[in-house]
Amino acid sequence: GAGVSQSPSNKVTEKGKDVELRCDPISGHTALYWYRQRLGQGLEFLIYFQGNSAPDKSGLPSDRFSAERTGESVSTLTIQRTQQEDSAVYLCASSLVQVGYTFGSGTRLTVV
Amino acid sequence: GQSLEQPSEVTAVEGAIVQINCTYQTSGFYGLSWYQQHDGGAPTFLSYNALDGLEETGRFSSFLSRSDSYGYLLLQELQMKDSASYFCAVSSGSARQLTFGSGTQLTVLP
Numbered sequence: 001g002a003g004v005s006q007s008p009s010n011k012v013t014e015k016g017k018d019v020e021l022r023c024d025p026i027s028g029h030t031a032l033y034w035y036r037q038r039l040g041q042g043l044e045f046l047i048y049f050q051g052n053s054a055p056d057k058s059g060l061p062s063d064r065f066s067a068e069r070t071g072e073s074v075s076t077l078t079i080q081r082t083q084q085e086d087s088a089v090y091l092c093a094s095s096l097v098q099v100g101y102t103f104g105s106g107t108r109l110t111v112v
Numbered sequence: 113g114q115s116l117e118q119p120s121e122v123t124a125v126e127g128a129i130v131q132i133n134c135t136y137q138t139s140g141f142y143g144l145s146w147y148q149q150h151d152g153g154a155p156t157f158l159s160y161n162a163l164d165g166l167e168e169t170g171r172f173s174s175f176l177s178r179s180d181s182y183g184y185l186l187l188q189e190l191q192m193k194d195s196a197s198y199f200c201a202v203s204s205g206s207a208r209q210l211t212f213g214s215g216t217q218l219t220v221l222p
Contacts, residue, residue: 004154033209042199042214043155056209091154098208099143103154 002026004104006092012110013082021077021107025094032075033101034067035091043091049075082111114138116213118200123219124190132185132216134200142203144176144183145210150196158185158198187218195220 005024013019025032034046045059049069060066064083069075079086089108093101116136124130134144143162147155161167161176161183173186187194197217201210 035212043201043210043212045209045211048209093155098203099145099160100157101155101210103156105154 004092004094004102006090006104006107008107009105010108010110012112015084015111016081018078018080019082019109021079021090021092021109023075023077023092023094023104025073025075025092026096026102028072029094029096029102030072031095031098032069033093033095034075034077035093036088037091037106038088046077046090079109082109084111087111114202114204114211116200116202116211118198118213118216120214121217121219123221125221126190126192128190129186129188130190130218132187132198132200132218134183134185134213136181136183136200136202136213138181138202138204138211140204141178141181142208144174145201145203146172146174146185147199147201147212148196149199149215155199190220192220192222194218 007022030051032049035043037043047067048056064080067077087110089106091103091106093103095101118134145160146158149155159174166175171188176183197215199212199215201212
């Protein structure tokens with residue numbers, strides 16, 4: 001596609017439920033990143049995929065968070081047993097080179 | 113680890129020039145990027161500096177001094193549509209993923 005597509009755009013979930021967020025990167029972009037942005041804050045790195053290499057999971061805040069990517073295509077970020085502090089906008093970005101990420105519009109997650 | 117500092121808020125009038133500073137501490141530095149984010153929108157890439165000096169792209173310029181661990185974004189001929197948050201970000205580490213600052217909210221007044 002022309003840009004990075006994320007779904008859903010908004011998600012409201014009850015505390016304790018699992019959620020799955022999806023990211024469709026730009027076709028041909030080998031690198032894919034997930035970031036979290038709390039209200040009024042900067043972007044917090046979560047996880048990075050590069051081609052078929054092992055992902056860099058160093059930013060995942062707890063073992064409730066996991067992510068997968070199939071080849072160089074779609075990625076899903078899963079949050080298990082959601083907590084209220086997980087409420088944030090989850091942003092996905094892709095890039096062909098390591099300069100100039102293209103971000104999606106994000107998924108706004110609200111845990112009630 | 114990495115840390116970046118930038119002012120939380122800047123206000124300027126239409127037509128003016130504004131400079132947003134960014135200082136950073138990091139290991140394995142590769143470059144400094146700037147992103148713009150309008151309320152509710154996706155961050156969009158503005159510029160990247162890997163070497164010392166000034167990079168100019170239209171009304172926006174970005175500067176880097178590696179020896180001072182310092183950079184800035186210069187916005188000229190400010191327009192109302194420039195009201196947004198501006199983030200500096202460093203590329204570092206083996207994967208060169210970006211670490212972002214907390215952002216500077218720029219308000220352009222008429």
